[in-house]
Amino acid sequence: QQQVKQSPQSLIVQKGGIPIINxxxxxxxxxxxxxxxxxxxxxxxxxxxxxxxVSEKKEGRFTISFNKSAxxxxxxxxxxxxxxxxxxxxxxxxxxxxQGNLIFxxxxxxxxxx
Amino acid sequence: EAQVTQNPRYLIxxxxxxxxxxxSQNMNHEYMSWYRQDPGLGLRQIYYSxxxxxxxxxxxxxxxxxxxxxxxxxxxxxxxxxxxQTSLYFCATLxxxxxxxxxxxxxxxxxx
Numbered sequence: 001q002q003q004v005k006q007s008p009q010s011l012i013v014q015k016g017g018i019p020i021i022n023x024x025x026x027x028x029x030x031x032x033x034x035x036x037x038x039x040x041x042x043x044x045x046x047x048x049x050x051x052x053x054v055s056e057k058k059e060g061r062f063t064i065s066f067n068k069s070a071x072x073x074x075x076x077x078x079x080x081x082x083x084x085x086x087x088x089x090x091x092x093x094x095x096x097x098x099q100g101n102l103i104f105x106x107x108x109x110x111x112x113x114x
Numbered sequence: 115e116a117q118v119t120q121n122p123r124y125l126i127x128x129x130x131x132x133x134x135x136x137x138s139q140n141m142n143h144e145y146m147s148w149y150r151q152d153p154g155l156g157l158r159q160i161y162y163s164x165x166x167x168x169x170x171x172x173x174x175x176x177x178x179x180x181x182x183x184x185x186x187x188x189x190x191x192x193x194x195x196x197x198x199q200t201s202l203y204f205c206a207t208l209x210x211x212x213x214x215x216x217x218x219x220x221x222x223x224x225x226x
Contacts, residue, residue: 032213034213043218045217046214089157
């Protein structure tokens, strides 16, 4: 069953807008929360990741906000560009013996209009 | 250059004809996984492997088999493919202690 729930399924913004993608997890046995970006015809690639003991992480125009008590985390893209149009997946990594087990959300298809 | 290589990239086959999709990595990563990607369903894990000879089922293992006899290879086997296994398949590797999974180029499988 889906352990990481992602919304919205699709998102359209104008250039310069700030799209926000939300994820929620159910299992507390996760120790890392990465976001992956996928362009058409390619495999997903790591964009940014956060540990649950940090509430926010910023890398360039991409920011993850993390709310441990609510078991929610979100991706914000500042000053979005048409080149950011892609599918974004949130994920959660199990800890200990399940470190190699990455569980993905269903993905959000983002379109940034010029 | 770090690589995860899947073969074939595209495959059209008939129902019931056994097939194998290969995955090979050159990064000495402990963990390897297979995912299938379907519209609206995202990436669903089929099987994953923690190391040689250690595998476990993911969310959608039915109809699939895997083996991990060597660290670098993790083939996905469909003993008797059915049309509902038509999908885009990705192999991924992950190093212990890392969150950066490396994905192959994908294999688009069509079962008619």
